[in-house]
Structures are given as C-alpha cells and as structure tokens.
Amino acid sequence: MRLRNSDLNLIGSVLLFAALVMIYVYGNDTLLPLGLIIASLALTLVLIARRRRTPEEPDSDERTRKNGAFGLSWSWLIGVCGMVVLFWADYFGIWRPGALVELGASILLFLLSAIVFLAYLSHKGDADNSCIPSKRNR
Amino acid sequence: MHPLQEEQVIMKPRNMFWIAIGILFVISGIVVILLTAGEGGTGSMLVAAGLALALTAIVRHYRYGDNPESDERSKKIGAYGITYAWLTGLIFMTVLFWLDCAGILRLGTQNALAASILVLALSAIVCQNWLLRKGDVG
Numbered sequence: 001m002r003l004r005n006s007d008l009n010l011i012g013s014v015l016l017f018a019a020l021v022m023i024y025v026y027g028n029d030t031l032l033p034l035g036l037i038i039a040s041l042a043l044t045l046v047l048i049a050r051r052r053r054t055p056e057e058p059d060s061d062e063r064t065r066k067n068g069a070f071g072l073s074w075s076w077l078i079g080v081c082g083m084v085v086l087f088w089a090d091y092f093g094i095w096r097p098g099a100l101v102e103l104g105a106s107i108l109l110f111l112l113s114a115i116v117f118l119a120y121l122s123h124k125g126d127a128d129n130s131c132i133p134s135k136r137n138r
Numbered sequence: 139m140h141p142l143q144e145e146q147v148i149m150k151p152r153n154m155f156w157i158a159i160g161i162l163f164v165i166s167g168i169v170v171i172l173l174t175a176g177e178g179g180t181g182s183m184l185v186a187a188g189l190a191l192a193l194t195a196i197v198r199h200y201r202y203g204d205n206p207e208s209d210e211r212s213k214k215i216g217a218y219g220i221t222y223a224w225l226t227g228l229i230f231m232t233v234l235f236w237l238d239c240a241g242i243l244r245l246g247t248q249n250a251l252a253a254s255i256l257v258l259a260l261s262a263i264v265c266q267n268w269l270l271r272k273g274d275v276g
Contacts, residue, residue, distance in 0.1 A: 031239055031240060032240075035236070066214065066217075068221070069214070069217040069218045069220075069221045069275075070217050072217075072220065072221040072224045072225075073216070073217045073220040073221060073224070075224060076220045076221075076223060076224040076227070076258065076262070077220075079224075079227070079258070080255060080258055080259070083251055083254060083255050083258075084255065086251055087248060087251040087252060087255065088183075090247050090248055090251070091179060091248060092179075096247065098247060099238055099244070099245065099246055099247040099250045100235065100238055100239060102247050102250070102251060103231055103234055103235045103238065103250055103251075103254070104235060106231055106251070106254065107228065107231050107232060107235065110224065110227070110228055110231075111228075114224070
C-alpha cells in the first residue's frame with residue numbers, strides 16, 4: 001500500500017500537533033514529544049523528496065530494487081561487523097559508553113552505511129558481479 | 139588420469155585456507171586457555187572463532203565440492219533475504235533503544251548488542267530459507 005502525499009501531510013501535522021500539546025501539558029521533561037517531532041520531521045522530508053520527483057518517473061524498477069537489495073546487504077554486513085567489534089570492546093573493557101550510546105551508534109552505522117552503499121551503487125549504475133564478495137575471492 | 143581419480147573431489151584452495159586458519163585459531167585459543175589457567179574470555183573466543191571458520195569451510199566443501207557455490211538466482215535471493223533481515227534488525231534495535239531510553243527495559247550493553255546481533259543473523263537465515271523455498275523473489 002502506498003500512502004498519498006496528502007495522507008502523509010495529515011499524519012505529519014497530527015504528530016506535530018500532538019507533540020506540541022504534550023509539551024504544553026506535561027512540560028519539557030519527557031522524551032515522547034521529541035520522538036513525535038522527529039517522526040513528523042521524517043515524514044516532511046519524505047514529502048519533500050517525493051515532490052522533487054517528476055510524476056512520470058516510476059518509484060522503482062527491477063534495476064533499482066536489485067541495487068537496493070545489494071546495497072542493504074553490504075550495509076547489513078558492515079553493521080554486524082561493527083556491532084561485534086562494539087560487543088568485544090565492551091566485553092574487554094576497552095570502550096564502555098553505555099547501552100544507549102552503543103545502540104545509537106549501531107543504528108547510525110546501519111543507516112549511514114546503507115546510504116553510502118545505495119548512493120555508490122546508484123552512481124555506479126548496476127550491482128553487477130564485481131561487487132559480490134564470493135566472486136572476488138574465487 | 140586414473141578413472142578413480144576423476145571421482146575424487148579436490149578441495150578448493152579457499153576452503154583449505156579457511157580450515158588451516160581455523161585450526162590455527164583453535165590451537166592459539168587452547169594455548170591461551172592453558173597459559174591463563176582458563177581465566178578470561180580470549181581463549182574461548184579464539185577456539186569458538188576457529189571452530190566456526192573450520193566447520194564453515196568443511197560444510198561448504200561437502201555441500202558444493204568443486205561446483206560453483208552460487209548463481210544469479212541464489213545471489214539475488216541472498217541479497218533480498220538479508221535486506222529483510224536489515225529492516226528487522228533496525229526496527230528491533232530502534233525498539234530496544236527507545237525502551238532503554240524510556241526506562242521500560244534496560245538490558246545492559248552486552249545483552250542488548252548480543253540480542254541485536256542474534257536477531258540480525260537469525261532473521262537473515264529465516265528470510266533466505268523462506269525465499270529459497272519460495273523459489274524466487276516476488
């Protein structure tokens with residue numbers, strides 16, 4: 001199911017309104033309004049990205065889906081390796097910033113590496129065999 | 139060439155290399171365990187990593203022999219499966235992050251990271267097997 005732009009706009013506005021009401025009622029000491037504002041901001045960014053695209057251009061085709069799948073696979077690998085490193089660094093007491101920071105860093109690592117790989121593959125044009133690790137090792 | 143020799147499956151150099159590395163890890167892990175009288179996690183980590191490396195190479199050898207291990211379809215299925223796992227893991231980590239932030243569930247750094255890594259790996263296996271059974275990415 002694909003949400004229309006007007007639906008997204010409505011959801012974003014309702015979230016923002018709810019966040020403002022919560023700040024007015026409960027004050028500035030809870031985290032929920034901040035989360036709602038961030039969600040509303042993300043929806044607005046999606047809306048802007050959609051508006052920039054020309055209407056006749058399709059959202060995705062076979063090639064972009066394949067690029068996306070390969071890019072996210074690479075991002076998964078990088079993310080898991082990063083999390084294993086974080087785990088052992090914490091285990092041996094090398095770096096112990098706390099669960100929140102480590103989870104946040106992992107989420108950021110996943111998202112940033114996904115963006116980098118997707119941009120690289122879409123710049124390159126196609127996820128051909130040269131970017132598949134098992135092929136290179138053989 | 140002797141007719142019987144044609145039936146023999148020669149191990150690929152890559153598998154042999156990984157088995158050798160795995161055995162080296164296991165031996166160094168045992169040495170570390172003996173030297174530290176069983177204290178600390180370094181030795182068991184090395185033994186576990188070595189066993190994993192060697193077993194993966196042995197299973198790969200018995201399953202594929204000298205045949206190619208993947209083709210276009212299996213690579214595509216692998217990439218799509220990992221993409222679903224990426225999404226599952228990211229949602230899981232975000233939920234853990236917010237639960238920790240709101241003080242509802244505080245797992246601690248190592249437990250949170252280990253749970254996330256397990257979810258990432260297990261969901262990748264489940265999704266890939268599901269797609270393999272289904273036949274193709276739809």
